[in-house]
Amino acid sequence: MSLPRIVCPHNRDLLQTFRDRTVAVRVKGLETAAAAAADVWESDNHLLCVIIESGSPLADLDFREEQKDLPLALMAPSCGKFRHLARRLDLLRRCNLRVYLPGSPPENLVSLRILSSVGIYTGAMIDGGVDWDALGDLMTYAVLERVPHAAIEPFAFIASHYDPSSYLDWGGLFFDNPENYLHLDEEGRVALSAAELREQRFVAPSISEIAAPQEFPAIRERLQAWRQYFVENHPCASCGGWKICLGKFAASGSGSQGCAGFFLEMLEVARQFKDRQIQAEGFQIWQP
Amino acid sequence: MATVIFKATEACNARCIYCDVVHKKPRAPVVMPLETLEIFFSRINEFLLNRPDEQMEVIWHGGEPLLLGPDYFGQALHFQEKHCAATGSRIRHSIQSNLTLFSRDFTEILKKLGITSLGSSYDPILNLRGLGTKRDSQAYNRKFMDGIRLVEEEGFGWGIIYVVTKLSLAKPLEIFHFLANFSPKGAFMFNPVLIYDNPKLNRLKVTPKEYADFLGAIFPVWWQQLEEFPQVEPFSALTSNLLEEGTSLMCSDSGACARNHINVLPDGSLSLCGRAADWSLLQYGTIFDKSFSEVLADPQREVLMERNTILPETDCKGCRFWKICHGGCPLDAWSGSGSFLHKSEWCYAKRGFIEKYFEPMVNPSAAVAAVTTKEPQHPWPPAPPANLARIGKRRRAKDPEARLELPWINPIGGLGDTLMVSGVLKQVVDRNSSRQFNLVARTKYRPLLAGHPAIAHIGHPPPGSKFVIFTTNYWEHEDYRQPGKRAYQVLARIFGLTPPVEERLYVPWVFRDDPVLMGLIPWKPRNVLICQSSDSPRKQMGLERWEALVQRLTQIGVGVCQAGRIRDSYVRGAYSLMGLTSTRQLISLVRHFDAVVTSDNFIMHAAQLCGVPAVVLWGPTSHRVYGYAGQVHLQAKIDCEYAGGCIEGGDGGHLYQIDCPRGPAHCLDTLPLEVIFNAVMGILKDLGKEG
Numbered sequence: 001m002s003l004p005r006i007v008c009p010h011n012r013d014l015l016q017t018f019r020d021r022t023v024a025v026r027v028k029g030l031e032t033a034a035a036a037a038a039d040v041w042e043s044d045n046h047l048l049c050v051i052i053e054s055g056s057p058l059a060d061l062d063f064r065e066e067q068k069d070l071p072l073a074l075m076a077p078s079c080g081k082f083r084h085l086a087r088r089l090d091l092l093r094r095c096n097l098r099v100y101l102p103g104s105p106p107e108n109l110v111s112l113r114i115l116s117s118v119g120i121y122t123g124a125m126i127d128g129g130v131d132w133d134a135l136g137d138l139m140t141y142a143v144l145e146r147v148p149h150a151a152i153e154p155f156a157f158i159a160s161h162y163d164p165s166s167y168l169d170w171g172g173l174f175f176d177n178p179e180n181y182l183h184l185d186e187e188g189r190v191a192l193s194a195a196e197l198r199e200q201r202f203v204a205p206s207i208s209e210i211a212a213p214q215e216f217p218a219i220r221e222r223l224q225a226w227r228q229y230f231v232e233n234h235p236c237a238s239c240g241g242w243k244i245c246l247g248k249f250a251a252s253g254s255g256s257q258g259c260a261g262f263f264l265e266m267l268e269v270a271r272q273f274k275d276r277q278i279q280a281e282g283f284q285i286w287q288p
Numbered sequence: 289m290a291t292v293i294f295k296a297t298e299a300c301n302a303r304c305i306y307c308d309v310v311h312k313k314p315r316a317p318v319v320m321p322l323e324t325l326e327i328f329f330s331r332i333n334e335f336l337l338n339r340p341d342e343q344m345e346v347i348w349h350g351g352e353p354l355l356l357g358p359d360y361f362g363q364a365l366h367f368q369e370k371h372c373a374a375t376g377s378r379i380r381h382s383i384q385s386n387l388t389l390f391s392r393d394f395t396e397i398l399k400k401l402g403i404t405s406l407g408s409s410y411d412p413i414l415n416l417r418g419l420g421t422k423r424d425s426q427a428y429n430r431k432f433m434d435g436i437r438l439v440e441e442e443g444f445g446w447g448i449i450y451v452v453t454k455l456s457l458a459k460p461l462e463i464f465h466f467l468a469n470f471s472p473k474g475a476f477m478f479n480p481v482l483i484y485d486n487p488k489l490n491r492l493k494v495t496p497k498e499y500a501d502f503l504g505a506i507f508p509v510w511w512q513q514l515e516e517f518p519q520v521e522p523f524s525a526l527t528s529n530l531l532e533e534g535t536s537l538m539c540s541d542s543g544a545c546a547r548n549h550i551n552v553l554p555d556g557s558l559s560l561c562g563r564a565a566d567w568s569l570l571q572y573g574t575i576f577d578k579s580f581s582e583v584l585a586d587p588q589r590e591v592l593m594e595r596n597t598i599l600p601e602t603d604c605k606g607c608r609f610w611k612i613c614h615g616g617c618p619l620d621a622w623s624g625s626g627s628f629l630h631k632s633e634w635c636y637a638k639r640g641f642i643e644k645y646f647e648p649m650v651n652p653s654a655a656v657a658a659v660t661t662k663e664p665q666h667p668w669p670p671a672p673p674a675n676l677a678r679i680g681k682r683r684r685a686k687d688p689e690a691r692l693e694l695p696w697i698n699p700i701g702g703l704g705d706t707l708m709v710s711g712v713l714k715q716v717v718d719r720n721s722s723r724q725f726n727l728v729a730r731t732k733y734r735p736l737l738a739g740h741p742a743i744a745h746i747g748h749p750p751p752g753s754k755f756v757i758f759t760t761n762y763w764e765h766e767d768y769r770q771p772g773k774r775a776y777q778v779l780a781r782i783f784g785l786t787p788p789v790e791e792r793l794y795v796p797w798v799f800r801d802d803p804v805l806m807g808l809i810p811w812k813p814r815n816v817l818i819c820q821s822s823d824s825p826r827k828q829m830g831l832e833r834w835e836a837l838v839q840r841l842t843q844i845g846v847g848v849c850q851a852g853r854i855r856d857s858y859v860r861g862a863y864s865l866m867g868l869t870s871t872r873q874l875i876s877l878v879r880h881f882d883a884v885v886t887s888d889n890f891i892m893h894a895a896q897l898c899g900v901p902a903v904v905l906w907g908p909t910s911h912r913v914y915g916y917a918g919q920v921h922l923q924a925k926i927d928c929e930y931a932g933g934c935i936e937g938g939d940g941g942h943l944y945q946i947d948c949p950r951g952p953a954h955c956l957d958t959l960p961l962e963v964i965f966n967a968v969m970g971i972l973k974d975l976g977k978e979g
Contacts, residue, residue, distance in 0.1 A: 133731060144748055164516040165473045227433045230470050231426075233412040238462040242469040261731040267516075268729055272747050 004213055005048055007175050007194070008184035010036040015043035017188055018207050022046045024073065024175060028053055030061050037070050049073045049098075051175070058099055058115075059084040068095045073175075075100045075125070079111030093119045098153075100174070103130035109138045116142065116149045123153040123173060128252020132262040139262070143269050144276075155266070158244050162270040167226070168244045178219045182207065192222055240264050289343045289380075290335070290580070291539075293551045293562050294328070296320040296360070298351040302386055302428060304417045306451060306481045306492060308566040309351060319356065320554040322363055327575055328552065329367040335580040336375035343378045349562060354389040361397040368401075383407065387435030387446075388419065388428060395442040405445035408432070412466050413455050416492075448476040452502055453492040458803050460505040468517050477521035478503060480637065482563075484623050496637035503637075504645030505798050508739035511649050522638075526646060529612045540632070543614025546592035550583055558583050560592075563619045591628050592618050603631040613638055648741060696726045696749050698759045699733045702823055703871060704893035704914075705775070706736045707793045709760050712779045713742035714794040719785075725758070735871045740796040758782060775914050791916065793897040799876040806880070810863060812847030814972050817881040817900075819891035821856040825947045826908050826935055827888050829956040834859040837885070840965050846972065849881070851891055883971040885964070887956075888914060895919070901971045903964060907956035908933035920967045924955040 005022040008014055010032060015023070023045045025036045033050040040047040049071035054061060057080025074097060079085065085092070099115060101108040103126040112122045126135065142152035143159040151157075154170040161168055171177035176193050183197040184190055190204040191197035203218035210216045229237040229247050236247040241263025249259040297319045298309050320328075332344055368376055381401040387408045398406075410432060411417050418425035439446050448467060450456075456463055467476045480499040483489045494502070503522070510523050521538075528534030539545050539561070550572075551559045558578060560570040572583045599615040600607075607613070615621065616632025624633030697713075699706060716723050724744040727737055737743055749757070762768055762778040777787040809815075820834045838848045838861040850859050851874055854867025869877060875894045878884065884895040884902040888909045895902035896916040903920045904911065910933060911921035926933060928950060935944045948954040 136731060140748060165518075167472065224437060227437060230412070230466070231429045231433050233414070233429075233466070237412070237469055238459075238466040239469070240465050242465070243472060261734075264734070265729055265731055268747055271513075271516075276750070 004178060004180055004182045004219075006045075006184060006207060007051065007181050008188075009186055010039065011186055012039050012043070014184065014186065014188055015039055015045060019044040020046075021207075022048050024048045024051050024181070026051045026053055028055075030054065030063065030067070030072075030074075033067060033070055033072060047071065051075065056080075058101075063088055063091050063095060065091065070096060072097045073100065074098070077102065078105075078108055079115065082114065089118055097121065098123060100125050103127060103135060106131045106134050109134050112152055113138055113141055116152045117147075119148075119150050121150045121153075124155075125174060126154075126249075128249045128259070132258045136262050136265050139266055140269055143273050155269075158266060159270045159273040162244060162267070162274070164243070166243075167246055169246055170244070171248070178222050179213070182210065182213075192218065241267060243267075244270070289345050290548045290550070290584070291345045291347065292332075292580075293349050293549070294346050295349050295351060295551070295553050295562070295565075296325065296353065296364075297355055297554055299355055300350060300352040300386075301355060301389060302352065302417060302419050303421060303423045305423065306416070306453070306483060306489060308482075308563070317554055319360075320556070324554075324556045324575065325360075325364060326367045326371070327556070329364070330371045331575055331580055332368075332379060333372040333375050336372070336378050338581055343380060345380045345382065348381065348383040348385075350384075352386055352389065353383055354385050354387075354394065358393045358397050361394070361401065365397060365400055384409075386417075386428075386432065387439060388431035390435040390438055392438065392442060395444075398444070403444070405447065406439055407447050407449070408436075409449040409451065410467075411451065411453075412463070413453075416451075416453065416455070445474065446471070447474050450476055450478050451481050452478055452494055452499055453481045454494055454498075455492065455803075457494065457498055457502055458800050460502045460800070461509060464506045464509065464520075468520075471518055473518065475519035475521070475524075478506075480634065482620075496634050497640060499634070499637045500640040500644065501798055503641045505800070507641075507645050508649055508796075512739070512745075522641075526612070526642065527650075530642070530646070531650065537612065537614075540617035540620070541613050541638075543596050545618070546589040546595075547584065550580060560589075561619070563617075567619070567623075569619070569622065595621075595629055598629050599631060602629075603635075607639070609639055609642065694724050694726045694744055696728055696757045697743075698728045698757055699730060699737070700759055700761045703732065703736060703890040705760060705762075705779075706733050707795070707890070707893040707897060708776050708779055708791075710737060710740060710795060711791070711793040712776070712783050712785065712789075713740060714796075715780070715785060715789055715792065716783050717742035723784075736795060738796070773913055793893060795872075795875065795897065797872065799879060799898075800872070801876055801880075802873050805865075805869065805873060805877065808868075809849060809865070810847060811880075812845060814845070815847040815849065815881050816841060816968060816972075817849050817851055817878060817884045817886075817891070818859065818862060819851045819884070819886040819889060820859055821852045822887045822889040824908075824935055824944045826943065826954075827956070829887065829905050829907075829959065830952075830954070831857050831859060833957060833959075833961060835861060836961055837964055837968075838862050840961075841968065851877075883968055885968055892916075892919070901974075903967045903971065905956060905959060905964065907954070908935045910936070920971070922959055922964060922967060924959050926955050927953070927958070928955070 003021060005024060006018070007024045007026065010025050010027045023040050025040050025047070027033055027036045027050060030052055033052055036050050037047050051073045052075065054074060054076045056076065057078045058074065058076045059080025059082065061074070061076070068091065072095065076099065078101060098121045100123040101112055103109065103124045109124065109131070112124055115122050124135070124138065138152065139155040142155040153173045157170050157173055158168060169177055172180040175181045178192040182190050182192065183194055184207060185197060188206045189202040190207055190210065191202050204210055210219070213219045226246050229250070234247065234250060236242060236245070236250045239245070239260045241260055244266060245259065245263045252259065299318045300307070300309065332346070336342060336344060368379060372379060381403050383398070383403055384407040387406065414425045415423060416425065417428055419428045419431065436446060448471060450463065450467060480494050481492055483493045507523060510517050510520055525534070525536040525538070528536050539549060545560065549561050551561045551565050552575060553565055556575040557565070558572040558575060559565040564570040570588050572578060572586045572588070595615060595618060600610055604610050604615050616634055616638070618628040620632035620634055621630045622628050624630070699709065713725070723742065725742055726749070727733070727743045727746045729746050729748055734746060738746060760779065760782070762775055762782060765778050765782065767773060767778045767781055776791040777789065780787050780789045818834065818838065820828060820831065822828050838859055841848050842861055848862045850862035850864050850866060851869065852866040856866050858864055858866065865877070875897065878891065878894045878900055879898045881900055884891060884900050885905070886892050886895065886902060887905055892902060892904050896919065901919070903922060904915060906915070906921055906923040908926065908930065911923055915921045928934065934948070
């Protein structure tokens with residue numbers, strides 16, 4: 001297991017406390033993204049991306065030409081008015097940018113589709129309250145639509161990485177997998193996920209305590225936590241969609257009418273995607 | 289290969305409810321003494337020296353073999369190296385353990401013995417397997433999962449045996465998915481529980497038919513996504529044996545146990561197998577006075593050999609499955625008939641499963657021939673199935689192109705419409721088994737149609753490709769505008785049948801009761817299921833009127849349950865099942881009610897499917913179009929500008945989801961309550977006469 005990447009707030013002092021790590025640095029606004037990136041580089045760490053936790057819709061953000069090469073993960077509550085966004089589309093398409101929107105309200109699912117269709121890479125942050133049917137439609141579009149469009153995560157990742165003989169955890173796409181990402185607060189305390197960071201549930205006082213993540217008990221236990229579903233014979237353990245869900249929505253209790261139906265459909269679409277790839281491999285057009 | 293089932297201990301840390309070993313008094317000694325262990329390996333050497341081409345498999349069994357501890361296995365290796373210097377390379381070790389005692393201390397020695405994979409068993413249903421005399425299944429499950437985790441970390445493979453009991457029958461797919469999810473790279477096997485002489489355990493016993501049906505509920509799912517699932521027995525072996533002329537037979541089916549099986553107990557006593565030892569049958573003396581060659585030549589084995597020549601002329605005469613069964617386990621035959629010279633009492637489990645579930649799925653045309661031909665004309669092996677070309681070495685070949693060329697069905701409409709479509713498709717495939725369709729995947733319809741014999745694939749049509757598509761929107765077809773129209777008949781014509789056809793409904797799965805749900809309902813001597821809701825508010829009778837009906841019924845002691853979705857309006861006084869049932873559970877549940885009172889909705893169709901009498905309340909739609917003969921149809925008089933029903937045809941589509949503006953004068957609310965009540969009572973009284 002390689003060292004997990006670090007997700008931390010933009011804090012120069014904090015960044016100086018470790019080196020040679022890959023860092024996703026969190027900022028509250030687009031305007032501080034460049035400074036945050038510069039501070040990561042200065043700290044002898046590697047920049048994965050700048051996570052912008054914006055309270056404003058995407059359309060209201062003032063992207064500038066000089067930001068186009070920064071790796072940006074923009075987490076916005078919504079897309080905003082498309083007529084505002086349209087003016088910046090050309091720049092946004094050239095940006096090294098992935099836009100994350102919450103899966104609910106349902107309008108966001110429409111926005112994700114629109115953004116994808118105009119070539120902007122996106123991610124749907126799904127929780128148990130999402131409209132699973134509408135999400136299924138978005139997923140089908142993301143994976144099977146032949147008209148060029150940018151990837152929508154996690155669907156593109158699941159479709160291209162699904163292997164029936166193993167589990168697929170896509171939490172890392174959203175910085176939520178302690179095997180790949182550890183979250184730090186301003187004081188450098190370590191949490192295993194963004195949610196646990198918000199709840200101040202820390203597993204170590206500093207990242208230096210975690211020299212070998214595979215040996216660190218809390219990480220080790222978390223990576224094996226899925227087994228508890230089987231010990232308890234939780235309904236998720238018997239769900240046909242388990243291998244690509246791993247009980248992520250167990251708490252929502254949406255059951256077979258919700259997440260289970262969606263993930264079964266996702267599996268079917270992943271199969272079809274794979275079939276299509278196999279077909280494409282065998283197809284060659286004549287060469288002049 | 290000769291096989292020794294080696295029980296160096298019969299002690300066990302668990303008390304699985306159906307285990308014959310732990311329920312007997314342990315035979316002394318509990319652990320095989322080291323002196324006996326040494327003799328065991330010298331006997332192996334003696335046997336292999338006499339048979340230079342032979343190999344021997346030693347299956348460490350029990351009891352729980354890990355109770356022996358790693359040092360004991362070390363001693364075994366020591367004795368093997370000491371006595372089998374020239375023959376050790378022909379000894380294979382394997383182990384069957386509950387894994388609750390597995391620790392890293394076992395890793396080195398098990399690997400030195402050449403063990404790379406561990407066999408185990410598990411049951412997610414509580415209180416069947418458990419640790420200690422109290423059978424603590426939660427502790428067992430935790431320790432088992434810890435064991436599996438360690439086994440994986442130490443680089444071993446593993447597989448699971450799942451024992452099918454009565455408690456399993458209600459949830460075959462749940463159990464299947466549990467095991468498949470848990471061991472995506474592994475393998476698992478279903479075995480029926482074997483209970484012979486313990487009446488207390490009859491509640492767990494399954495019949496051969498129940499076992500076949502259990503497998504039959506799972507097989508379509510496994511078969512349709514072969515590439516997705518691990519190796520699952522008996523499916524994998526049957527696929528190999530029936531379609532690829534393989535010879536992968538378990539001991540019970542091989543007809544060869546007499547030639548190669550020996551069971552060794554801790555005290556050195558010898559018998560045919562573990563079950564023979566448990567029942568004190570086919571005992572061959574002890575390891576101290578008999579060589580393995582002598583044991584395999586014991587005259588008691590002759591009757592088992594004769595079985596292979598007698599059964600094909602008697603019980604198994606003409607059976608086309610002889611070569612993959614050989615009459616089944618002789619011990620089963622003995623327990624059923626008192627003689628080894630009969631076929632196993634589990635014959636139907638295999639034959640029934642193959643004929644009822646396996647063949648119709650892998651080769652529908654061959655299956656029809658097989659079922660209609662009582663004495664099979666074709667000896668083994670059966671003719672290759674017509675679609676064998678689609679079957680790969682062990683897995684069905686990917687042929688997405690051919691599959692996608694089939695016509696697609698685009699399902700539209702409610703779940704009731706889907707039941708009609710399913711019934712029509714069944715008639716289509718019954719008449720011409722080569723007619724198959726793809727189904728456009730939509731979340732709502734999958735639970736009803738998955739596994740349907742007419743549906744080859746559920747997915748999405750490739751964009752831009754040319755394909756034939758059937759849309760089930762019968763209400764937009766020309767026929768539907770004709771006088772005397774019947775929705776079912778229009779659908780039949782859409783799929784190429786010539787009306788009139790019999791209006792049969794169908795679901796491609798076995799009804800299964802959910803024990804939790806069944807236990808939840810406060811059943812009364814007479815029970816009525818009501819369903820007030822419909823996709824269209826215009827097809828619903830007012831809530832107050834439903835509540836008045838429920839009050840009348842409950843006052844006279846009739847149990848009333850309400851089915852529906854979680855968002856539907858609750859009818860006070862009814863026991864609400866709204867949102868608690870999946871589509872399949874709801875249909876299965878309908879069977880248990882004495883009567884159904886419903887709007888024109890899915891439940892009306894489900895009642896017909898299940899043969900449950902129904903009172904159906906009709907307003908803007910007509911029972912002449914949708915209703916079934918045998919149901920009680922109460923058609924409200926329409927007294928508004930839409931004489932033909934406001935949502936029927938024409939411009940009615942836009943009104944479908946809008947409330948009727950007439951309020952209390954809404955046609956359905958004019959149905960006299962007394963008439964509805966009397967109709968329900970008429971059904972219940974009729975049942976009383978019958979019962």
